[in-house]
Amino acid sequence: MRLKRVRIFGFKTFADRTDIDLSGNLIAIVGPNGSGKSNLVDAILWCLGEANARQLRAQTSQDVIFSGSSKRRPVGFCEVTLLFDNEDGALPVATPEVAVTRRLDRAGQSEYLINRRPCRLKDLLDLFADSGLGRAGYAIVGQKEIDQALAASPEERRAWIDEAA
Amino acid sequence: MRLKRVRIFGFKTFADRTDIDLSGNLIAIVGPNGSGKSNLVDAILWCLGEANARQLRAQTSQDVIFSGSSKRRPVGFCEVTLLFDNEDGALPVATPEVAVTRRLDRAGQSEYLINRRPCRLKDLLDLFADSGLGRAGYAIVGQKEIDQALAASPEERRAWIDEAA
Amino acid sequence: TQDRFAATFERLEAAFAETFLKLFSGGEGCLRLTAPGNLLETGVDIEVTLPGKKRQRLELLSGGERALCAAAFLFALLKVKPSPIVVLDEIDAPLDGRNVERFIDLLRELQDSTQFILITHNHVTILAADNWIGVTMQGHDGVSTIVPVNVAALAEASDAP
Amino acid sequence: TQDRFAATFERLEAAFAETFLKLFSGGEGCLRLTAPGNLLETGVDIEVTLPGKKRQRLELLSGGERALCAAAFLFALLKVKPSPIVVLDEIDAPLDGRNVERFIDLLRELQDSTQFILITHNHVTILAADNWIGVTMQGHDGVSTIVPVNVAALAEASDAP
Numbered sequence: 128m129r130l131k132r133v134r135i136f137g138f139k140t141f142a143d144r145t146d147i148d149l150s151g152n153l154i155a156i157v158g159p160n161g162s163g164k165s166n167l168v169d170a171i172l173w174c175l176g177e178a179n180a181r182q183l184r185a186q187t188s189q190d191v192i193f194s195g196s197s198k199r200r201p202v203g204f205c206e207v208t209l210l211f212d213n214e215d216g217a218l219p220v221a222t223p224e225v226a227v228t229r230r231l232d233r234a235g236q237s238e239y240l241i242n243r244r245p246c247r248l249k250d251l252l253d254l255f256a257d258s259g260l261g262r263a264g265y266a267i268v269g270q271k272e273i274d275q276a277l278a279a280s281p282e283e284r285r286a287w288i289d290e291a292a
Numbered sequence: 293m294r295l296k297r298v299r300i301f302g303f304k305t306f307a308d309r310t311d312i313d314l315s316g317n318l319i320a321i322v323g324p325n326g327s328g329k330s331n332l333v334d335a336i337l338w339c340l341g342e343a344n345a346r347q348l349r350a351q352t353s354q355d356v357i358f359s360g361s362s363k364r365r366p367v368g369f370c371e372v373t374l375l376f377d378n379e380d381g382a383l384p385v386a387t388p389e390v391a392v393t394r395r396l397d398r399a400g401q402s403e404y405l406i407n408r409r410p411c412r413l414k415d416l417l418d419l420f421a422d423s424g425l426g427r428a429g430y431a432i433v434g435q436k437e438i439d440q441a442l443a444a445s446p447e448e449r450r451a452w453i454d455e456a457a
Numbered sequence: 458t459q460d461r462f463a464a465t466f467e468r469l470e471a472a473f474a475e476t477f478l479k480l481f482s483g484g485e486g487c488l489r490l491t492a493p494g495n496l497l498e499t500g501v502d503i504e505v506t507l508p509g510k511k512r513q514r515l516e517l518l519s520g521g522e523r524a525l526c527a528a529a530f531l532f533a534l535l536k537v538k539p540s541p542i543v544v545l546d547e548i549d550a551p552l553d554g555r556n557v558e559r560f561i562d563l564l565r566e567l568q569d570s571t572q573f574i575l576i577t578h579n580h581v582t583i584l585a586a587d588n589w590i591g592v593t594m595q596g597h598d599g600v601s602t603i604v605p606v607n608v609a610a611l612a613e614a615s616d617a618p
Numbered sequence: 619t620q621d622r623f624a625a626t627f628e629r630l631e632a633a634f635a636e637t638f639l640k641l642f643s644g645g646e647g648c649l650r651l652t653a654p655g656n657l658l659e660t661g662v663d664i665e666v667t668l669p670g671k672k673r674q675r676l677e678l679l680s681g682g683e684r685a686l687c688a689a690a691f692l693f694a695l696l697k698v699k700p701s702p703i704v705v706l707d708e709i710d711a712p713l714d715g716r717n718v719e720r721f722i723d724l725l726r727e728l729q730d731s732t733q734f735i736l737i738t739h740n741h742v743t744i745l746a747a748d749n750w751i752g753v754t755m756q757g758h759d760g761v762s763t764i765v766p767v768n769v770a771a772l773a774e775a776s777d778a779p
């Protein structure tokens with residue numbers, strides 16, 4: 128299994144429809160300060176079901192919708208799609224490609240989809256339960272978070288081992 | 293006023309007598325990870341009277357004395373001397389050079405000296421009170437501390453303004 | 458589940474000792490259970506001895522040593538339970554040139570089973586990649602745009618687009 | 619002392635607006651009193667508008683934007699009350715190439731009244747210095763030694779001894 132593409136609209140600074148090709152096994156994301164690199168990581172986390180706004184550097188869940196800029200007006204909703212290559216059948220879905228989508232509008236209406244069919248958050252979480260990308264996943268390390276493995280208490284470290292068991 | 297030299301013995305990883313020439317106005321300190329660069333900053337802070345062990349990444353006050361390594365035995369005491377150029381008379385001492393020294397041994401005996409004459413911590417703090425190098429000084433920013441000005445509460449930020457008043 | 462935890466901890470202990478040795482080229486990294494008699498509640502301590510140094514508490518480590526030690530722990534977890542996709546945001550920022558190279562060597566070992574997505578300003582890491590994505594704000598209007606990355610130009614300069 | 623606080627705050631507000639503009643080449647940085655009617659107790663808020671963006675809360679800023687904004691606040695304090703000696707430990711680590719240059723420009727402005735001691739791995743900062751001190755562990759025995767720095771070689775490589 129690998130992540131082939133990320134499609135974003137309206138999420139944080141990705142106000143325009145953006146399609147990112149993630150071919151390769153060692154992908155470097157580069158760019159000036161404040162250009163949207165960590166926002167891309169937030170988009171991946173959010174799409175996988177992250178529910179805690181603080182983990183996304185936001186206060187409310189709607190803070191992730193593009194709130195406008197000096198030249199652009201705010202948008203009304205945001206949507207992120209992660210396209211996975213499932214040739215090896217690692218994901219319990221019978222298609223060679225799996226598209227996972229999350230959508231949110233300003234009224235707070237939130238929607239999850241697997242291969243364009245609406246589903247519950249629980250279905251999405253079950254999909255990734257065994258892949259290491261799960262909620263307590265150690266597979267996504269945000270900026271300045273690397274120190275946490277050391278700063279964490281012995282009990283918190285244990286939680287990662289339970290996740291890996 | 294400027295800092296001309298730092299002389300260290302036995303402080304953290306400076307187990308040998310070390311004499312550092314700090315001429316110039318933009319001095320870059322470089323070196324591999326773990327080689328002792330931040331320990332040098334700690335030595336300056338400690339000599340200026342820093343009393344809080346946590347600010348020095350230590351638990352007890354004796355943690356700053358070289359505790360040995362794979363090939364070297366621990367030492368019994370540590371001493372740091374800061375040599376200031378006082379040509380402009382900014383420090384209220386009548387000499388063109390001012391040497392400030394702090395010493396500590398394993399028994400906890402601590403000693404401060406100005407121009408090689410023993411003094412109290414209060415005398416040392418008074419010496420730098422008006423220079424911006426004082427205890428709440430904003431002039432020494434440790435590793436990863438830069439974020440604190442932003443992360444600080446509005447009341448904490450006010451303390452820096454009182455210091456600058 | 459106690460047995461599963463014990464078996465996983467044993468594999469992690471060995472994996473951590475191995476990744477630590479590779480990243481630090483020496484020294485010793487160990488994991489210890491805080492309450493070995495109570496597998497359901499026990500926490501996990503990290504104890505390290507850096508090359509040439511004595512065993513020390515974690516607080517005394519330097520900025521770069523902490524980042525490298527945490528990376529060793531993360532890679533040990535990935536050896537015990539590989540994840541198909543790993544995203545790392547500027548984890549190489551505190552590292553010096555020599556340690557960035559050791560970090561890249563370890564990534565390469567896991568590259569066959571794992572897709573790594575790395576955000577970085579470090580040109581050693583940038584040049585080690587096999588695909589590059591430039592994120593910038595071309596219109597200076599607060600909106601992110603994706604741009605191709607000129608890697609040849611990067612090899613001279615040390616920073617991204 | 620209320621009058622002194624008010625006078626200092628006013629000078630700091632102007633200095634912050636100026637250093638912010640220089641470091642970000644645009645946008646606007648403001649300081650606000652949380653309780654202007656009570657000068658003895660009031661706190662100080664920082665509000666920023668980045669070039670091309672809308673006014674945002676500080677939490678939303680990126681890693682590099684936060685470091686640059688904090689540097690603007692520090693340099694504003696130094697303009698209001700200069701300190702003869704300033705020590706900065708890897709404050710340039712989160713900054714991209716362009717922002718490191720702006721940071722160096724601001725240091726140069728204060729260099730006549732202030733001695734800066736900078737710990738850094740960034741070769742733009744290293745090359746801007748007028749004196750270099752190498753700290754290493756030559757004997758690989760956990761003991762720090764001071765070595766001369768070969769700046770010419772640094773200009774090619776991007777890291778220190």
Ligand SMILES: Nc1ncnc2c1ncn2[C@@H]1O[C@H](COP(=O)(O)OP(=O)(O)OP(=O)(O)O)[C@@H](O)[C@H]1O
Pocket residue numbers: 138139140158159160161162163164165166167190191192193194195270599668671674678679680681682683712
């Ligand atoms: N909902 C939103 N609408 C508009 N802009 C937003 C939104 N959320 C965050 N931002 C902007 O995104 C920017 C931060 O982007 P991000 O953290 O991705 O930068 P980065 O590329 O990781 O930079 P660095 O290299 O400094 O870490 C901030 O300037 C912030 O104002």
Ligand SMILES: Nc1ncnc2c1ncn2[C@@H]1O[C@H](COP(=O)(O)OP(=O)(O)OP(=O)(O)O)[C@@H](O)[C@H]1O
Pocket residue numbers: 303304305323324325326327328329330331332355356357358359360435507510513517518519520521522551760
């Ligand atoms: N009292 C002591 N005796 C011996 N070694 C000590 C003592 N206190 C700290 N150390 C050692 O000092 C080292 C940390 O040094 P320091 O923080 O100065 O590194 P640095 O050069 O700043 O590295 P980085 O670039 O990673 O920030 C640690 O390896 C620690 O074990």
Ligand SMILES: [Mg+2]
Pocket residue numbers: 164165166270546680681682
């Ligand atoms: Mg970032």
Ligand SMILES: [Mg+2]
Pocket residue numbers: 329330331435519520521707
């Ligand atoms: Mg350091």
